[in-house]
Amino acid sequence: MRWIVYENEEIIAGTSLRDDGFSSGVFAYGNVAAYVGDDEASVLRNRNALADAVGIPLSRWVYPQITHSDILAEVKRQDQGEGTLSVSLKFQGVDALYTKEKDLVLSVFHADCTPILVYCPKMKIVAAIHAGWPGTIKEIVSKCLDTLIAKENIGVSTLRVYIGPCLCQNHLEIDRPVLDKMKTMSFDVSPFLRYRDPDHADFDMVGCNVHQLVSRGVPMENIVIHPECTYEDPLRFYSYRKEKITGRHVSFIAMKK
Ligand SMILES: [Zn+2]
Secondary structure: OOEEEEEOOOEEEEEEOOOOOOOOHHHOOOOOOOOOOOOHHHHHHHHHHHHHHHOOOHHHEEOOEOOOOOOEEEEOHHHOOOOOOOOOOOOEOOOEEEEOOEOOEEEEEEOOOEEEEEEEOOOOEEEEEEEOHHHHHOOHHHHHHHHHHHHHOOOHHHOEEEEOOEOOHHHOEEEHHHHHHHHHOOOOOHHHEEEEEOOEEEEOHHHHHHHHHHHOOOOHHHEEEOOOEOOOOOOOOOOHHHHOOOOOEEEEEEEOO
16 A cells, blocks of 8 residues: 655654555545445455555554544543444544554544644644544634643644645535535634635635644644645545545554554
């Protein structure tokens, strides 16, 4: 399995790609999500192939069951392997995970949504957040940071953040019902909207999540944004918006031993 690699001396993180693996048809090749209709044996082979490529066995990964919620859960050592061989029961409807454990891989599935991977060198904490447009509107990133500041004393100015491949603004048109949902947000979202007409706009989902990070005190220079859009390269990326029935990537982060 090939993957986009983010790495430094303390963490290993990344995003799986679709261009290699054991799935076929609309799920070709590197699908790692079982709930999309793909053959489960192929999904498991892909998960193991990715774990081998990363160098941490699948038994130390955690795959939550994401649902576009704004829920953050802490992962403890006894949770390792959760969701890797069958759907996670413990992390149902959980779209963000964090841990203080080393050599334990947190992951989130996505195909177009924004994967956000966070490392706090001060408190030795990693987090993985899934923020599609619903999670972005629910301000999941702001909520996660607020919780981690209050509960774990993370140093926001020290955070390292990696934003993986997702939809760019040109490929994320939203309509009136979604625009109406945005009225619940705690900040002015208009800088991240480019209107086509009064009821349709292109949404800068990455920009809106970066705003949530920066507004909590994360320095812009600590945020690495992957430049590719999932809609634009069907050989390397799944795009739910483009293909509807398709596979999922996984973005993940772990502290090294
Ligand atoms: Zn695009």
